[in-house]
Amino acid sequence: QTRMHKALFILLTLFPFCISQVCNDNVVVASASATAVQDPNVPLNVLDGDLTTRWSGKGIGVNLTLDLGSLKKVCSIGVAWYQGDTRTNSYILRTSTDGNTYTQVFSGSSPQSTNYHWTTFAARSARYVRLTYNGNSAAGSTEWCSVSEVKITSGFVHPGIVVNQAQLDFVKTKIAANAVPWKDQLNRMRNNSRGSLTYTAGPVTTVKCGQEKPDATDVGCSRFREDSLTAWTQALIFYHTGDIRYANNTIKILNAWSSTLQSIAFSTSDVSTKNGALVASWIAELIPRAAEIIRSSGRWSTADSDQFGTMLSTKVQPLIANGWKYGNGNWDLSFANGLMNIAVFTNNRTAFNKAVSLWRDRVPQYIYISSDGSSPLPPCCDDVFTLWKQSQFNASVNGQVQEMCRDLGHTQMGLGSILLLAETAFHQGVDLYSEQQTRIVAAMEFTAKYLNRGSSSVESYLCGGTINDVDDLPAWEIGFNHYAGRKGLSMPQTSTLINRFRSGGPFYTNLQLSWDTLSHAGTGWT
Numbered sequence: 247q248t249r250m251h252k253a254l255f256i257l258l259t260l261f262p263f264c265i266s267q268v269c270n271d272n273v274v275v276a277s278a279s280a281t282a283v284q285d286p287n288v289p290l291n292v293l294d295g296d297l298t299t300r301w302s303g304k305g306i307g308v309n310l311t312l313d314l315g316s317l318k319k320v321c322s323i324g325v326a327w328y329q330g331d332t333r334t335n336s337y338i339l340r341t342s343t344d345g346n347t348y349t350q351v352f353s354g355s356s357p358q359s360t361n362y363h364w365t366t367f368a369a370r371s372a373r374y375v376r377l378t379y380n381g382n383s384a385a386g387s388t389e390w391c392s393v394s395e396v397k398i399t400s401g402f403v404h405p406g407i408v409v410n411q412a413q414l415d416f417v418k419t420k421i422a423a424n425a426v427p428w429k430d431q432l433n434r435m436r437n438n439s440r441g442s443l444t445y446t447a448g449p450v451t452t453v454k455c456g457q458e459k460p461d462a463t464d465v466g467c468s469r470f471r472e473d474s475l476t477a478w479t480q481a482l483i484f485y486h487t488g489d490i491r492y493a494n495n496t497i498k499i500l501n502a503w504s505s506t507l508q509s510i511a512f513s514t515s516d517v518s519t520k521n522g523a524l525v526a527s528w529i530a531e532l533i534p535r536a537a538e539i540i541r542s543s544g545r546w547s548t549a550d551s552d553q554f555g556t557m558l559s560t561k562v563q564p565l566i567a568n569g570w571k572y573g574n575g576n577w578d579l580s581f582a583n584g585l586m587n588i589a590v591f592t593n594n595r596t597a598f599n600k601a602v603s604l605w606r607d608r609v610p611q612y613i614y615i616s617s618d619g620s621s622p623l624p625p626c627c628d629d630v631f632t633l634w635k636q637s638q639f640n641a642s643v644n645g646q647v648q649e650m651c652r653d654l655g656h657t658q659m660g661l662g663s664i665l666l667l668a669e670t671a672f673h674q675g676v677d678l679y680s681e682q683q684t685r686i687v688a689a690m691e692f693t694a695k696y697l698n699r700g701s702s703s704v705e706s707y708l709c710g711g712t713i714n715d716v717d718d719l720p721a722w723e724i725g726f727n728h729y730a731g732r733k734g735l736s737m738p739q740t741s742t743l744i745n746r747f748r749s750g751g752p753f754y755t756n757l758q759l760s761w762d763t764l765s766h767a768g769t770g771w772t
Contacts, residue, residue: 269321269366269401271595276315282308282391292396297360300328302392303379310377310393317343319675321369322399323351324362325377328392329384331360335391336380339365341372348376362397369403371675402598406673407538407590408666408724409765412772414539417764418486427748431764432486434753440472440479443491447473447499449506454518455525461517467525471756473499474529477536478760485539486764493545500537500546504554507561524577526565530584531666531758534558534591541591558588563597569604571627575612575648576660578604583667583758590670598674605667605678612660613685615644622648640707644684645692650708653715657693661686662721662759669724669766679728687729687737690722694739698746718747719755723762731770 278289282303289310291299301310314320320341327335335356340348352365375398379391405411420428435441448469456463477499484492512522541551566581582604589597614622621639624630631637635651649656664686668678679686696704697718704713722744729735747753748767754760 269369269399271400273314273318273320273398273400275312275398277313278310279313280308280310287392292393295395297326297394300392300394302328302390304389304391306379306381306389308379308391312375312396312398314373314375314398317371317373317675317677319369319400319403320372320375320398321401322364322366323375324364324397324399325356325393326360326362326395327356328394330356331358333382333384334358335382338378338380340376340378341370342374342376343371345374362395369401369675400675402590402593403673405538405542407535407587407670409535410673410772413765413769414485416769416772421486427763427767431753431761432483435479435483435761435764438479440476441483443495445476445495447502449473449503451506451508453507453510453522453525455521457517457520461520463518467521470503470529471525473503474533474536475754475756475760478532481536481539482761482764484543490545493540493543496536496540497546497550500533500540500554501550504550504557507557509561510565512565523565523570524580526562527577527580527584528757530558530562530566530588531580531663532760534587538591555592559592559594563588567597567600569608571625573628574633574652574656575608576656576663578608579612579660579663579667580758582608583663586667586670590674601667602671602676602678605664606681609664609682609685612648612664613689614639614646615685615688616641636709638707643692645688646708647689647693650693650713654693654697654713655715655717655719658719658721659757659759661689661693661725662719665721665725666758669728672728683729686725687735690725691737691739694722694743698739698742718743718752720747720752720759720762723766727766727769731768
């Protein structure tokens with residue numbers, strides 16, 4: 247029995263994850279081409295949804311190439327062969343991100359059937375899918391390739407909320423090598439109160455969060471946030487150490503809330519519940535990350551993980567599903583990021599698309615660049631000058647953030663949510679980073695400059711010469727890893743900031759900004 251337990255511990259330490267994915271979303275294909283065509287059986291016929299039409303081309307080695315129009319996550323390809331019930335077809339399937347280098351996902355023969363022959367594989371980014379024909383079993387026509395239809399599907403990659411498996415594995419290797427900063431970060435987590443194995447959850451049936459000023463009602467409000475941070479902390483410790491006690495403790499926290507919570511009270515006309523929706527977004531930004539890791543480990547029962555997903559989709563999601571168009575942008579961005587996390591955990595493509603839409607709407611309004619004109623892009627529901635707390639802008643400077651004249655704390659919270667959502671979307675095949683690269687990089691460098699100065703006194707054109715709360719928050723690693731690490735961009739101000747807080751902190755908050763140095767430092771393209 248002792249040997250068996252040791253073997254189990256080693257197995258879980260080395261291979262703690264069961265990779266899973268749901269692959270049932272149809273991918274829209276932009277165009278089709280082939281190296282040989284028999285008119286009128288043109289390549290586009292494989293995309294018309296009609297099994298009675300076909301593409302035909304003659305020649306062993308002939309290629310059919312589908313262009314998806316942009317990079318997309320692909321995890322399954324189905325091919326329906328013309329007269330497939332009378333012959334088998336030998337073929338190869340490959341995918342490519344650039345149309346030059348292709349990676350094989352299948353090589354073999356189709357069954358003798360007119361049904362789709364599906365090939366499923368670990369989700370990957372691709373713009374091009376290529377079928378290469380190598381002959382069929384029909385006597386006298388083996389050189390003729392005839393395909394009736396091709397379908398390509400996508401799905402959510404798990405784990406894929408903020409971190410993916412490759413990133414987790416990269417960090418695990420670094421920790422095993424006692425490398426800095428990863429090993430130091432793990433030690434800090436284990437020595438933190440949120441890393442304690444004696445920690446117990448404190449769920450309530452109805453969460454009530456007052457507006458703080460003038461109402462400080464807090465029924466389960468702070469505790470839900472603390473429990474969410476603890477779950478995230480201990481899920482990471484479990485993965486990086488293989489110690490299943492942390493997994494079990496995380497499961498206890500997740501199950502305690504999903505079996506207890508009935509509602510999060512919220513009313514804009516009741517100061518005792520006015521922050522309910524905001525807190526719901528903070529919870530959604532954090533606790534699904536822990537649940538994603540634990541579910542992927544295979545240690546959480548399906549019934550319990552489904553119950554947790556139901557809690558997210560029925561008790562939390564309704565409060566944040568439409569974003570928050572009023573007032574400061576960090577609310578709207580937290581709502582969007584929380585919705586994104588719930589969408590991925592529950593495999594909800596509609597909610598995922600909504601989260602992307604909210605991000606695309608708010609980010610251009612939240613960060614000012616010179617191409618916007620003499621003032622920032624106006625939000626839908628507020629006066630731009632009142633919201634930004636200033637009426638004159640320096641059009642020669644890029645990167646001012648909407649909440650800078652409020653304080654740099656909320657500015658970093660807003661940027662943090664922007665980057666967290668972009669990272670999750672990136673893992674799921676949607677590159678939001680590139681869409682707003684100019685704004686985001688400028689905002690990171692502009693904000694980091696003033697944090698590095700450490701002074702509330704600034705140029706007169708900015709906030710009347712004074713900014714507040716010039717203190718670092720751990721909002722930077724994810725964006726720096728992408729733009730400097732993956733893309734190779736120069737970000738000197740952000741680099742200086744990161745080098746400072748990697749050694750001195752802060753390392754976490756009880757909001758969405760927590761342990762990003764451990765999860766993303768130096769992970770690059772993983």
